[in-house]
Amino acid sequence: MPSTTVSTPQESDAPLSHGLQQRHLSMIALGGVIGAGLFVGSGAGIAAAGPSIVLAYALSGLLVMLVMRMLGEMSAAYPSSGSFSAHAERAFGPWAGFTVGWAFWVLLCTAVGLEGIGAAKIVAGWLPGTPEWAWVALFLLVFCGTNLAAVKNFGEFEFWFAALKVGAITLFLVLGVLAIAGLLPGTDSPGTSHLGDLLPNGGEGLVVGLLASVFAYGGLETVTIAAAESQDPVRGVAGAVRTAMWRIALFYVGSMAVVVTLVPWDSEAVVEKGPYVAALDHLGIPGAGQVMNVVVLAALLSAMNANIYGASRIAHSLVERGHGPKALGRAPGGVPRPAVLASSVFGLVCVVLSHWRPDDVFPWLLNMIGAVILVVWIFVAVSQLRLRRRLEREEPQRLAVRMWAFPVLTWCALAGMAAVFVLMAREPGTRVQLYSSGGMTAFLAAAGYAWQRRRSAG
Incomplete structure (x- = not known):
């Protein structure tokens, strides 16, 4: 019988550089909660x-917030660019790291394409007659190039993107509160x-609004990877x-x-123009x-940059742990360039699929990634349940961050995720996403388990 011993992945991916400064990480954490989903997708949620x-x-x-606290506990104890994938492997074995890691890689890479398309539409609107595909290619070239050069380039781009997003949303909140209070000249409360x-x-x-809001929070995981x-x-x-609590409460x-x-x-402008533009027009x-188009463009480009970075680090970590082609594991100069290129x-x-196969292959791909973030969160929660007990027993000094009211709130979070799954199964618009993502996860889990048994037997 093959061994099923739980592996212990590297605590830190040694080949990678440590070029991110604290100011980069602080601003990534601050601006990372202000995603493109907040600006682009919230109008439909309000209408519903x-x-x-x-x-x-x-x-x-x-x-x-509960997910971030659990993920923070594990990432502070075991820093790794594989983040939740490495934690899942440490808790349950190689199959778990393989499953959640490659599922998240597909999600991030697909999101890179979607964000590029969205950004190109904005720029093409400013410059009529310019082809959208050319703008997408330019954005991909720029961010691929910056991520190929050095991690500090990613950090600098994200620092300034985040500064712009934080400044814009803060100004919006100040103006909005003044208007509501009747203190803004020329407006009636x-x-x-x-x-x-x-x-x-x-x-x-x-x-419907709850499901829309859940997926608007995607991207918060980048800070634990970075x-x-x-x-x-x-x-x-x-x-x-x-600081996740006040950032989510304030910005979202x-x-x-x-x-x-x-x-x-129920104003048509909320959906047609977007809620923030509608409010500023008011x-x-x-x-x-x-x-706001400039801010949305910055949010989309920031997400592209962050997702190329996150996908490349997840892929590199997976290969370092023996879960992918060795060519993607090379990191000359501390930068995983093959993984950046592949992502x-x-x-x-x-x-390309969005243009060539917009009616079959592309929608299938979108449905397949629709519920992946919930799969990631479930792996985070169940991994934290197991690793927290192991840390308390063997290495309590590693617990620099602790989950609140463990294990009660961890189980509450899992119950919340289960409730979201049930709600998705009830709604026709999200049911196909749930089943498609579940199918991909099951396939990856089977592949990961087969890979684990093969390695154990060898």
């Missing part, structure tokens, strides 16, 4: 849930007139995790509260649409 979108973002934000019916579309509307290449990984992870829940207070939730701020090429393939 009405004012209860604030409750939806608060509930999903609570779940995300709407008071609570737009908040009369909390559930205008009933419980079903809240469910921390492994910082000068002080434990300090970086601890700082990012400890706070901005949704401002939007639905200022603008009627305030009579000239050029609001173009200003960028996969993103380009997604863009």
Whole structure:
């Protein structure tokens, strides 16, 4: 019978450099919560849930805070660019690391293509007649090049992208609060007139808004991947995790509260222009649409940059642990250049599929990644359950970050994830995503288990 001994992956991926400074990591943690999903996808959630979108973002934000706390505990104890993939392997064996690592790699690479398409549409709107594919190619070339050069280049891009996003959302919140309070010249406070019916579309509307808000939080995991290449990984992870609560509450829940207070939730502008542009237009701020387009463009480009980085580090870590082609494991000069190239090429393939096979292959790919982030979160929670007990028993000094009220809140988080799965299965629009992602996960788990048995037998 082959051995099923749980492996102990490297605590840190030694071949990689440590070129990220603390200022890079701090700004990545701060700006990483302001994703493209907040600017681009929140309008549909507001249209479905009405004012209860604030409750939806608060509930999903609570779940995300618990996930980040669990992930932070493990990442501070075992810094690795493989992040949750390495933790899953440490907890349950190679098959688990293989499964969640490659599933997340597919998600990130596909997202690179989607974000490139979104960014190209904005720029092509400013410069009519220019082909969108050329802009996507340019963006991919730029970010592939910066990630090939040195990790500090990724850090610098993300530092300034995050600064722009944080500055924009902070200014929006300040203007919105002043307008609501009746202190902004030239505007009349709407008071609570737009908040009369909390559930205008009933419980079903809240469910749709809740599902939309869950996936808007994707990307928070990047900071635990990046921390492994910082000068002080434990300090970086601890700082990012400890401030996650107020960042989520302020940027997500706070901005949704401002939007639905200022603008009627059923206004067509909320969906057509986006909730932030609609709110700024309501305030009579000239050029609001173009200003927000610049911010959305920055969010999309930031996500492209971060996802190429994250995908390359996940792939490199998987190969380092024996879960992929050795060619992707090379890291000359401390940079996993083959993994960067492979991740960028996969993103380009997604863009090509969106043009060549928009009605069959491309939608199938999108459905396949639809629920992957929930799969990742489940692996995070079950890995933390096992590793926390092992750490307390064998290496308590590693617990620089601790999950609150362990194990009660870990089980509460798992119950919350199960509830989201049930809600996805009830909604026709998300059911196919749930089944497609489940099929991919099952396939990868079987492949990973077969790989584990083969290695054990050899």
